[in-house]
Amino acid sequence: MTLAAGLRAQGVDPGLAAAAMTQSRLRAKGREKFGEFAAGMLFTQAGLEQATRLVVAARHAQRYVGAGVTHVADLTCGLGGDAMAFAGSGLRVLATDVDEPTAALATVNLRHQPEAVVRHGDGLALDLAAEGVDGVFADPARRTRSGSRVFDPRAYAPPLDAVWALRDQVPAVGIKVGPGISHNGLPQDAEAQWVSVDGDVVEAGLWFGPLAPDGPGRCALVLRTVREDDGAGQTVARTVAQSVRQDAGSPEVVPDAGGVGAYLYEPDGAVVRAGLVAHAALALGGRLVDRTIAYVTTDSPAPVGPNGLGAGLATGYRVLDVMPFGLKRLRAYLRERDVGRLTIKKRGTAVVPEQLRKQLDLKGSQEGTIVLTRVGGAQQVIVVEPLTGR
Structure with missing residues (x-):
């Protein structure tokens, strides 16, 4: 408010001052996705929400480089996040967007990338052969003009069917879609990959032809930021992938299912969305607590390291107690242990954590964590503590 008032006091047009303040706010928020690059970019609220995080866009670019692609058409470039990663990897980029102001912002954001050309227009109308394009990428709009989310792929802009039909012209086609997309109806020749970053499921991607070197299938990619000492007293961050x-x-x-053991593991959201919980259970050497619930239990700590789940495919907990769900029983149990700050996790139950926390009315000085879920079809409370360092 002080800055806005100061701009107006200096005679800056109120509309221009408001626009500058909006960009300042969006740039601060944009650092979550673009790091220090956000300081030199222009944003819209909707464009920033759909923009690919730079760490994920770099993974996209690696696919095209690895496939031998040299010229990528980004058919729905938005603010240019993916195009920045493509150009930064040495690829030529033809970026288009049907919205003229958005294309103008992308032009600004890509001004330092001579390999990238931005055009205002419909990417689906491009003559890909005449442009010399040998790779296609699209991130269809998944929000209406009012800002509400679109879940039906046929209502994307452009529709998903129209984009993946381009693989008849250019085999190397990649499409970013919402992580909530249904498995039903996905093309049989695609690799469908769900991606999470530091625990947040951020996207799903459909990859065709040479962009899917391992062939069709379902995949979960988990990216986590690890901060380490560089040996000179400085903390550096790197991304670990699994x-x-x-x-x-x-x-x-088909995993086993059985009673709760000494440890409980919560698979990452990307693993759950990809339908690969059974694979996580197998890698953990455990079993499901219920065949319909994405919790894995083991009798001993799961392997951690290059061949285990150390990079974060699942979050681990030590099991302290298990009991049938009941408000009075749970309240007495927690008060007896002087618990006042309670983390409530849940799957497969209608209990609302905020309401339960009020009903428990805890006043203690200790922290606690409980998991509300079904075990063998019965509602149970699992009292746990996080496995720090795992």
């Missing part, structure tokens, strides 16, 4: 995959046509993994 994935799990189900090849198309291969037999589905």
Whole structure:
């Protein structure tokens, strides 16, 4: 408010001052996705919400480089996040957007990338052969003009069917879609990959032809930021990646299910969205607490390291107690242990954590964590503590 008032006092047009303040706010928020690059970019609220995080866009670019693609058409470039990663990887980029102001902002954001050309227009109308394009990328709009989310792929802009039909012209086609997309109806020749960053499921991607070198299937990619000492007293951050995959046509993994053991593991959201919880259970050497619930339990700590789940495919907890769900029983249990700050996790139950926390009315000085879920079809409370360092 002080800055806005100061701009107006200096005679800056109120509309211009408001626009500058909006960009200042969006740039601060944009650092979550673009890091220090956000300071030199222009944004819209909707464009920033749909923009690909730079760490994920770099993974997109790696696919095209690895496939031998040299010229990518970004058919729905938005603010240019993915195009920045493509150009930064040495690819030529033809970026288009049907919205003229958005294309103008993308032009500004890509001004330092001579390999990238931005055009205002319909990317689907491009003559890909005449442009010399050998790779296609699209991130269809998944929000209405009012800002509400669109979940039906046929209502994307452009429709999903129209985009993946382009693989008849250019085999190397990649499409970013919402992580909530249904498995039903996805093309049989695609690798569908769900991606999470530091625990947040941020996107799903459909990859065709040479962009899917391992062939069709379902995959979960988990990216986590690890901060380490560089040996000179400085803390540096690096990204650790781990994935799990189900090849198309291969037999589905059927995990065991049984009672709660000494440890409980919560698979990452990307693993759950990709339908690969059974694979996580197998890698953990455990079993499901219920065949309909995405919690894995083991009798001993799961392996951690290059061949285990150390990069974060699942979050681990030590089990302290298990009891049937009941408000009075749970309240007495927690008060007896002087718990006042309670983390409530849930799957497969209608209990609302905020309401339960009020009903428990805890006043203690200790912290606690409980998991509300079904075990063998029965509602149970699992009292746990996080496995720090795992």
